[in-house]
Amino acid sequence: MVNMLIMGKPGAGKGTLASKLLEHYRLAHISTGNIYREEIAKGSAIGQEAQKYISQGELVPDDMTNGIVYDILKNHPMPHGFMLDGYPRTKAQAIALDEMLHTLSIKLDVVINMDVDDELLMIRMADRRVCPKCGATYNVTTKPPKTAGVCDVCGTLLIQRADDSEESVKNRLRIYNRATRPLLGYYEKTDLLMTVDGALPTLTVFYEIVSKLDGINRGHH
Numbered sequence: 001m002v003n004m005l006i007m008g009k010p011g012a013g014k015g016t017l018a019s020k021l022l023e024h025y026r027l028a029h030i031s032t033g034n035i036y037r038e039e040i041a042k043g044s045a046i047g048q049e050a051q052k053y054i055s056q057g058e059l060v061p062d063d064m065t066n067g068i069v070y071d072i073l074k075n076h077p078m079p080h081g082f083m084l085d086g087y088p089r090t091k092a093q094a095i096a097l098d099e100m101l102h103t104l105s106i107k108l109d110v111v112i113n114m115d116v117d118d119e120l121l122m123i124r125m126a127d128r129r130v131c132p133k134c135g136a137t138y139n140v141t142t143k144p145p146k147t148a149g150v151c152d153v154c155g156t157l158l159i160q161r162a163d164d165s166e167e168s169v170k171n172r173l174r175i176y177n178r179a180t181r182p183l184l185g186y187y188e189k190t191d192l193l194m195t196v197d198g199a200l201p202t203l204t205v206f207y208e209i210v211s212k213l214d215g216i217n218r219g220h221h
């Protein structure tokens with residue numbers, strides 16, 4: 001059983017690594033971004049409130065996000081542990097999370113930070129393409145379609161996602177640097193921080209994390 005946080009700049013490639021870890025450790029996935037997307041799709045009160053912020057590229061207010069996470073930690077059975085993904089995103093959220101974990105007697109084992117150079121990030125985002133019809137994703141350098149600019153699956157012309165535009169990526173990086181980066185220092189002090197190199201292949205990073213975590217667990221038992 002392991003309880004982890006996963007952090008990283010927007011576009012750092014957290015998604016692929018997260019899914020490998022979730023499967024390997026059979027963790028409950030608590031992704032605040034996914035939760036908000038589901039609530040918006042349902043048209044719930046929470047979704048409608050959150051959308052005001054999300055559509056502006058801003059963070060949803062801390063009280064709302066903290067409340068959602070507390071509810072899940074308290075009521076959701078997680079026999080193999082959990083992965084918090086996209087939360088905490090501010091120092092106030094990190095402090096609120098500490099209080100929740102304390103109240104619920106839950107121990108956090110590790111904070112994984114995927115570190116990627118801003119420049120590499122900008123290049124990666126600029127290389128991403130998506131099919132507007134079927135949703136298939138490509139990358140012009142690492143995963144190009146068979147015919148340049150055309151979807152392999154359905155033949156539609158590929159586009160760049162609106163939030164992969166240079167302006168949007170820069171804005172998300174600005175928010176990250178202002179609100180989220182300070183969390184790294186916060187977790188460094190608690191000795192929980194494990195920084196991994198996001199420029200390496202996902203599998204390499206995955207095995208590094210697993211061997212470190214298994215080492216830690218062996219030490220404890």
Ligand code: ADP
Pocket residue numbers: 010011032033034036053054057058059060061065085086087088089090093172
């Ligand atoms: P990204 O699209 O940057 O990967 P997510 O999918 O995690 O981000 O979240 C989408 C949006 O949901 C964020 O831009 C933000 O508006 C909102 N959101 C998600 N998690 C949080 C959080 N912990 N605190 C505040 N807002 C959040």
Ligand code: ZN
Pocket residue numbers: 131132133134135136151152153154155156
């Ligand atoms: Zn397609």
